[in-house]
Amino acid sequence: MAKYTCIISILFLFVIELKAQNENTIGLSFGVNNGLxxxxxxxxxxxxxxxxxxxxxxxxxxxxxxDIIEIGMDFCSGKIKTDxxxxxxxxxxxxxxxxxxxxxxxxxxxxxxxxxxxxxxATNLLYFEWDDNEAFSYLATHGLTLNFKVNYIINKxxxxxxxxxxxxLQVLARPPYNGRNEFIIENENSPAKIFLDGKLVTFxxxxxxxxxxxxxxxxxxxxxxxxxxxxxLQKTTGVNKLIHLQHQVQAGININF
Amino acid sequence: xxxxxxxALILIIFSSCEKVILGDEETNNPINNYNLFWNDIDQHYGxxxxxxxxxxxxxxxxxxxxxxxxxxxxxxxxxxxxxxxxDDSHTYIGNPATNQYYVSGxxxxxxxIDEFSLVLVKSKYIDNYTNVADNDEFGYGKIINKNIGYxxxxxxxxxxxxxxxxxxxxLKTQKAIILDIRNNGGGDDAFAGRIAGAFADGEHFIYxxxxxxxxxxxxxxxISKHFAKPQGTEQFLKPVIxxxxxxxxxxxxxxxxxxxSFPQVTQIGDTTAGDFSTTSNNRFxxxxxxxxxxxxxxLLPNGQSLDGTGHIPQVYIKNTQADISSQNDKxxxxxxxxxxxxxxxx
Numbered sequence: 250m251a252k253y254t255c256i257i258s259i260l261f262l263f264v265i266e267l268k269a270q271n272e273n274t275i276g277l278s279f280g281v282n283n284g285l286x287x288x289x290x291x292x293x294x295x296x297x298x299x300x301x302x303x304x305x306x307x308x309x310x311x312x313x314x315x316d317i318i319e320i321g322m323d324f325c326s327g328k329i330k331t332d333x334x335x336x337x338x339x340x341x342x343x344x345x346x347x348x349x350x351x352x353x354x355x356x357x358x359x360x361x362x363x364x365x366x367x368x369x370x371a372t373n374l375l376y377f378e379w380d381d382n383e384a385f386s387y388l389a390t391h392g393l394t395l396n397f398k399v400n401y402i403i404n405k406x407x408x409x410x411x412x413x414x415x416x417x418l419q420v421l422a423r424p425p426y427n428g429r430n431e432f433i434i435e436n437e438n439s440p441a442k443i444f445l446d447g448k449l450v451t452f453x454x455x456x457x458x459x460x461x462x463x464x465x466x467x468x469x470x471x472x473x474x475x476x477x478x479x480x481x482l483q484k485t486t487g488v489n490k491l492i493h494l495q496h497q498v499q500a501g502i503n504i505n506f
Numbered sequence: 507x508x509x510x511x512x513x514a515l516i517l518i519i520f521s522s523c524e525k526v527i528l529g530d531e532e533t534n535n536p537i538n539n540y541n542l543f544w545n546d547i548d549q550h551y552g553x554x555x556x557x558x559x560x561x562x563x564x565x566x567x568x569x570x571x572x573x574x575x576x577x578x579x580x581x582x583x584x585x586x587x588x589x590x591x592x593d594d595s596h597t598y599i600g601n602p603a604t605n606q607y608y609v610s611g612x613x614x615x616x617x618x619i620d621e622f623s624l625v626l627v628k629s630k631y632i633d634n635y636t637n638v639a640d641n642d643e644f645g646y647g648k649i650i651n652k653n654i655g656y657x658x659x660x661x662x663x664x665x666x667x668x669x670x671x672x673x674x675x676x677l678k679t680q681k682a683i684i685l686d687i688r689n690n691g692g693g694d695d696a697f698a699g700r701i702a703g704a705f706a707d708g709e710h711f712i713y714x715x716x717x718x719x720x721x722x723x724x725x726x727x728x729i730s731k732h733f734a735k736p737q738g739t740e741q742f743l744k745p746v747i748x749x750x751x752x753x754x755x756x757x758x759x760x761x762x763x764x765x766x767s768f769p770q771v772t773q774i775g776d777t778t779a780g781d782f783s784t785t786s787n788n789r790f791x792x793x794x795x796x797x798x799x800x801x802x803x804x805l806l807p808n809g810q811s812l813d814g815t816g817h818i819p820q821v822y823i824k825n826t827q828a829d830i831s832s833q834n835d836k837x838x839x840x841x842x843x844x845x846x847x848x849x850x851x852x
Binding site for chain 2: 285286334379384430431435494
């Protein structure tokens with residue numbers, strides 16, 4: 250019992266210390282995802298993507314240094330459809346885990362505008378399959394991003410934050426030339442191995458951006474409400490190139506502590 | 507602030523335009539569908555060399571037959587004739603909307619379906635047939651009044667291939683086993699290897715696999731070597747007769763690659779289909795049709811391909827539909843005779 254009391258006390262002191270130096274936010278948001286997809290490894294047809302999106306985010310703002318640490322994850326499950334035939338509708342899954350650090354660069358107009366720049370890490374997975382894996386394809390990236398953030402404080406209760414993230418060095422995992430090979434077949438029950446089996450690339454093989462604009466309404470000291478729009482684009486080059494664009498709109502709640 | 511909003515709005519509107527982002531959509535007309543179909547197979551099919559097929563000659567014959575006014579029925583007939591030339595039952599063309607499918611090289615396979623009856627085998631030749639899987643496509647029993655076990659495998663696919671260990675434990679007192687893989691439509695090569703491991707006398711190098719990985723017909727990735735090896739709690743090393751027919755296909759034939767490397771195994775029945783390769787992902791055409799083809803090349807350790815040839819049995823015999831109708835399975839009877847004449851087992 251004494252052991253648990255000790256741990257709880259340490260945690261309590263840690264939270265107080267955290268609160269003294271930082272402002273922390275945990276956010277949860279739900280929304281819709283719509284997109285466009287063309288993946289020559291999967292099909293030569295154009296697909297429209299739709300589905301629901303769930304995101305979780307932790308943000309820490311340092312009061313003293315004004316820098317920001319963000320950790321988040323997105324998950325989207327949905328369908329990709331082609332105009333050609335309803336029989337070709339396929340399932341899609343999209344997921345992202347990201348961690349970023351932003352350095353405060355500049356503030357102006359009485360601190361109403363704040364500009365940040367930083368870098369981050371993101372793992373990004375797109376998977377779609379038709380008719381119980383009779384056809385499938387995927388894109389997985391694991392790598393570094395350059396990030397920029399602009400924060401405009403409208404007034405005490407309202408602010409807009411716009412962030413752009415550009416991947417610049419990635420481990421890119423894509424299906425082989427013919428969609429599957431012995432490696433895929435042998436590891437079909439170990440998808441993590443497949444999604445980690447990539448090659449190191451930069452802008453010549455993979456490029457894109459993720460742009461987020463978020464409006465935040467401060468309800469109380471503890472709670473914010475937010476609405477955000479994300480525009481994500483990713484492209485690969487080569488024989489079986491992929492183009493994927495997403496529009497995402499989400500509403501969320503943030504707890505400040 | 508206003509400027510920023512305008513820029514954002516323009517960016518969103520611009521990025522909503524499908525054509526700008528994805529480029530031109532493939533047009534749905536007979537000529538483009540034909541070109542996509544021919545090119546896709548040309549650039550991905552894995553067995554042009556192994557099966558000695560000249561795909562360019564197909565283009566010379568069929569391309570002039572496709573015009574803007576070609577009907578769907580005519581185009582489907584043309585595609586069917588094109589893939590029939592490949593004589594590869596892993597290759598098909600289909601229209602999911604009308605449920606119309608054509609499978610290449612499938613005539614004899616379909617015929618073989620009616621030349622076997624598990625119901626007949628179970629009722630006339632087997633005692634206590636017990637299902638191992640949820641259906642009777644994996645089961646075992648004992649030949650009536652003989653010391654011979656019987657196993658039927660109708661597909662190489664089940665959640666748990668280790669179930670074979672229980673079957674072997676149940677049949678280990680038998681003097682021989684007849685392992686029936688007639689009408690086996692294939693499935694999972696790893697499943698096939700695990701089942702065969704219950705009969706392995708040791709490790710054997712049995713075949714190589716390469717997957718096509720480029721636009722030339724001869725572009726393949728690195729060789730992957732495959733071995734048969736003992737797996738499971740115990741091995742059945744007494745005589746085993748494997749029964750095959752023309753509808754023993756794909757992973758069923760890979761299973762035979764394993765089994766025929768063991769000295770106690772004899773293949774009796776008809777020559778198998780000769781279709782080993784893993785299939786491609788399903789491919790899609792602008793008219794909504796789907797198709798699929800072989801993407802790999804399986805070779806024996808000596809470099810020989812059995813694609814298009816199949817496994818030729820040591821003892822050739824096949825049923826006719828009339829045999830099945832008259833309640834006789836000549837193949838299983840031949841296997842029982844063979845065990846008596848060769849090993850004195852009854």
